[in-house]
Amino acid sequence: MKKFFSLTLTLAAMLSAMAVSAQAADYSFETDGTPEYYPSSSYEDVYGSRYNYGGKNVVDYQIPELEYGQLSTTQTGVMEKIMLHGLQGISASGSGIYGISPGGGTVEIPGFLQGGSTSTPAMPAFTELTQDFLLSNGAVGKISIPAIGVKNYYLWEGETTASMKKGLGHFTSTSVWNGNVAVCGHNRGAKYVIGSIKDLDVGDKITYTTSMGTRTYLVETVTKISSSDWSYLSSTTDNRMTLLTCVAGDSSQRWCVQAVQAS
Known part of the structure; x- marks a missing residue:
């Protein structure tokens, strides 16, 4: 009887050890790669071209467009040149936004003239020596x-x-x-x-x-x-x-x- 009881305890201990071992094998620890905390701020890396000192650059054209009928969060009326009809231009307080005066429904855009004709701002002239x-x-x-x-x-x-x-x-x-x-x-x-x-x-x-x-x-x-x-x-x-x-x-x-x- 003692022998049987001892054998039972030994078998139970072995099964317990096997269970722990099997359970430990199921654990898996995975981590993401090192995050890129400091992405490049180089003009060439960001815009894919070299910076043109004294001339036009890609960044000069990165101007977010407003959807039709949406309000701007900044007053840029001083930049406008032509009236576009139908834009929502009055804030809740009644003040003009995006270059539109209270009571008006038009806005001026640079590079355009009234009457539908266009006028591109003159660019500096330059002839390179060859x-x-x-x-x-x-x-x-x-x-x-x-x-x-x-x-x-x-x-x-x-x-x-x-x-x-x-x-x-x-x-x-x-x-x-x-x-x-x-x-x-x-x-x-x-x-x-x-x-x-x-x-x-x-x-x-x-x-x-x-x-x-x-x-x-x-x-x-x-x-x-x-x-x-x-x-x-x-x-x-x-x-x-x-x-x-x-x-x-x-x-x-x-x-x-x-x-x-x-x-």
Whole structure:
């Protein structure tokens, strides 16, 4: 009897151990991969293109559209240009939203004119310098300013001493034909000087000849600017020429002339 009882206890212990082992085998621990807490904020990664400094970028067009008849949460009326009928434009308080005045049902959208015609805002003009654009001698073009005796000074690429030793220098960041063509030259003490641009009058002529043809510009501005002011080199929607030279005895200043195309 004792032997039987002992055998029973042993068998029960074995079965218990097997049950625990089998139960333990059923457990499974799974975890997700490391979460991406810090996704890339690189412009190239986010939008799939390089950032275009000074021009249009993908992000400029990421503007959420409003569904027809829905209210905007921001007042953007200052951006609108044409009236669109039927948009829900009055808030519960009676104030105008999304550029709509109380009692009105219209909104203006940029780039459009009244009457159904469209008007796209003018973009800055720019002509990039290529090998084909250069004159046969390698110059960008040639410039004449009859009022101060400048006749056929060649314009060479680069705002450098080497360029101004041969004629005038072209600011490489600016256009060579359409838009703003920016030029620099010595004030005095060299073969090619344009120090007398300070004596130009509004309406004086400047001619510019390139492989694309000849343009005539009329002086619009004659002014003295800081040597650190580069705003006059910015791209423009019209065709103009900007001339810069030093101010005698004052390295902190520059003479600046801008002329706008007449023909």
